[in-house]
Amino acid sequence: xxxxxxxxxxxxxxxxxxxxxxxxxxxxxxxxxxxxxxxxxxxxxxxxxxxxxxxxxxxxxxxxxxxxxxxxxxxxxxxxxxxxxxxxxxxxxxxxxxxxxxxxxxxxxxxxxxxxxxxxxx
Numbered sequence: 291x292x293x294x295x296x297x298x299x300x301x302x303x304x305x306x307x308x309x310x311x312x313x314x315x316x317x318x319x320x321x322x323x324x325x326x327x328x329x330x331x332x333x334x335x336x337x338x339x340x341x342x343x344x345x346x347x348x349x350x351x352x353x354x355x356x357x358x359x360x361x362x363x364x365x366x367x368x369x370x371x372x373x374x375x376x377x378x379x380x381x382x383x384x385x386x387x388x389x390x391x392x393x394x395x396x397x398x399x400x401x402x403x404x405x406x407x408x409x410x411x412x
Contacts, residue, residue, distance in 0.1 A: 293326045294333045306347060306384055313345065313352070313388060321397055335397075340407045342400045351381040356396045357412055363399055367392050 294314055301307035314333055318326060324335040324342055332355075334344035344355040351374075358378055361368070365375065371389040374381040382388060404412070 293328060297328055297331070297333055301347065306352075309384065309388075310345065310347065310352060313393075316390060317343070317393075317397065320394060321401070324397075324401075336410070337401055337404065339410065340404050341410050342404070343397055348381070351383045353379045353381055354393070354396075355379040356400055359403065359412055360396050360400050364392065364396055367395070 294311075298307055298311055298314075301310060310333075314326070317324065317335055321335065321342075324337055326333065326335055328334070329344075332344045332346045335342045341357065346353045346355070355378055361375060361378065361380065368375055368380050371392055372386065373389075374383075
């Protein structure tokens with residue numbers, strides 16, 4: 291996806307770059323109706339102008355930010371997958387596998403929960 295190219299080119303570690311690119315491409319292929327954008331130097335996806343999910347990088351993990359409501363909705367499943375969480379995001383260590391089924395549930399929840407939402411954030 292061209293919109294994320296500049297962001298991806300800044301990633302020094304080739305494995306982390308590949309992982310991030312794979313996840314972003316998976317989101318776009320699984321949810322083609324979502325608009326990919328970069329805001330606040332983060333790749334994210336929005337639907338009808340409202341935030342759905344964002345991704346960012348740290349030294350030891352990829353962060354996924356679906357907003358607190360969605361995070362709380364799936365907290366048990368997130369913990370079952372072995373991921374760490376904060377109040378606003380979940381962390382997938384670079385050595386951990388991405389639970390795409392869980393990611394799909396989170397994104398689907400946000401799309402449905404915010405289908406009539408008119409603001410960017412909840």
